[in-house]
Amino acid sequence: MGMGNAPIIILKEGTKRERGKDAQFNNITAAKAISDAVRSSLGPRGMDKMLVDSMGDVVITNDGVTILKEMDVQHPAAKMLVEVAKTQDAEVGDGTTTSVILAGELLKKATDLIDANVHPTIIANGYRLANEKAQEVLKNIAKKVTIDDEANLKLIAQTAMISKSVSGSREYFANMVVDAVKTVVDKDADGKYTVDLKNIQTVKKAGSRMDESYLVKGLIIDKEPVQPSMPKCVKDAKIALVDAAFEVKKTEIDAKIQITDPAQISAFVAEEENMLREMVDKIKSTGANVVFCQKGIDDLAQHFFSKAGIYACRRVKKSDMERLGRSTGANIINKIMEIDASDLGYAEKVELKKVEDEEMTFITGVKDPKTVSILVRGGTNHVADEVERSLVDAWSVVKVAIEDGMMVTGGGSTAMEIAMQLRDYAASVGGRAQIAIEAYASAMEVIPSTLAENAGHDPIDIVIEMRKQHKAGRKYDGFNPYTGKVEDMAALNVIEPYRIGKQAINSATDAAIMILRIDDVIAARGGGQPQGGDMPGMDDD
């Protein structure tokens, strides 16, 4: 039907279309460009990147997902790799660079096979088999780690921080992070541990060394009481959370008030004063001695609060109000005159503390002890931001290590062991899948070879040496970027949670297969750019 006749046009004019090897080639090129962009930041000797957005704001980071989020990636296949990083970030919180580099390398090895006329479907199938086998190997080499094994949990936190600028203080931060996660951990009826990271909060303040950051069991609210005459510290705090203003509403319509007698003026003022006094008295009558108000507090109301010895803060952020509610047990009330003693929350201490040039409120000894805050310090805002990102990585790995109860060794040792066992497996599979599984195995070696490259060593020499050691049964041998040698990572305490590898391998494989299977790219005008080389924001690498 219609064969050989004039083509039927089904696409809008201006639509770009690429098919077959062209489409594959361009997609793979774009995806590889993404992985090349983050490559140099992998590992302890990885470099940082400085990213400048269109507004001129600068971010300095070595965090894979942060780099990719800041880049304005256009190409659809490249975007898929950015998704890999985002998924890794959401599921594990670390290993984002690893996952993207792995996906890029799987595609690179696939290109070689496509050039040798292996059909992408065969590659995809081989990759799928290889992924299953890799997962099996990974599980077998993983070791147990329990919540009580603080020493190993701290080492896991340290490994996550080693490549970041906090590296010099990683022991200090590792202690803090393990303490934080263990404070908020939950255990369900089956004895399974879960960690809700929402219960760990950070407050950033530049102007001091990063190792002056500290952990508070409780909350830090970046607010001070509205009047200096208010108490600086309230013990046995009964806390009211108010989402209403302590103000007298001005009438909406322009009402004209005829005042004929001076006494009327004072009556009018007195009326306003009475209303404010009533509001404050109402709060006081509940026994509250601390008030967090999401809205404003009139000067006069401030004065009444102060006279009543109440610690009152205004314009508190909604998210802070919610956190205060959860941790102190207070109800957030909307109508001041309806507050009741049962709406109040409790904390052992509410205290004003000076942090640099600013004062903040510290709330400790709260009802729900599963609330912690970290005051993040750094010389400048950029440093404080990167400290915070490193802490997020660190508590994420401690969280998943506790939840899964499993860990593996790093430095490329696990990837190399998987590569080796995959090669044996490939031989046992045979047929056309064998060649794809072997390509997959070589792709796994990109982790140790990139670590070596970033440390200024010859990646080929390192990989060859590492293969030899793994053949000889030294399955924890990886690359030590500090000595430039292949060493036992277990002995060096370079350990990571099992989930980093599990997720990175899975999502890298999925993305690679998905990109490989595309042989037709149809793009509407203005919808992405199916040209590999044409990617704004990519020219910085």
Ligand SMILES: Nc1ncnc2c1ncn2[C@@H]1O[C@H](COP(=O)(O)OP(=O)(O)O)[C@@H](O)[C@H]1O
């Ligand atoms: N002390 C170390 N020795 C060798 N490798 C290390 C060491 N610390 C971390 N690594 C390795 O660095 C890699 C992680 O680097 P990182 O820059 O944090 O990237 P990612 O975004 O993938 O987490 C992992 O392969 C990890 O095993």
Ligand SMILES: [Mg+2]
């Ligand atoms: Mg990391």
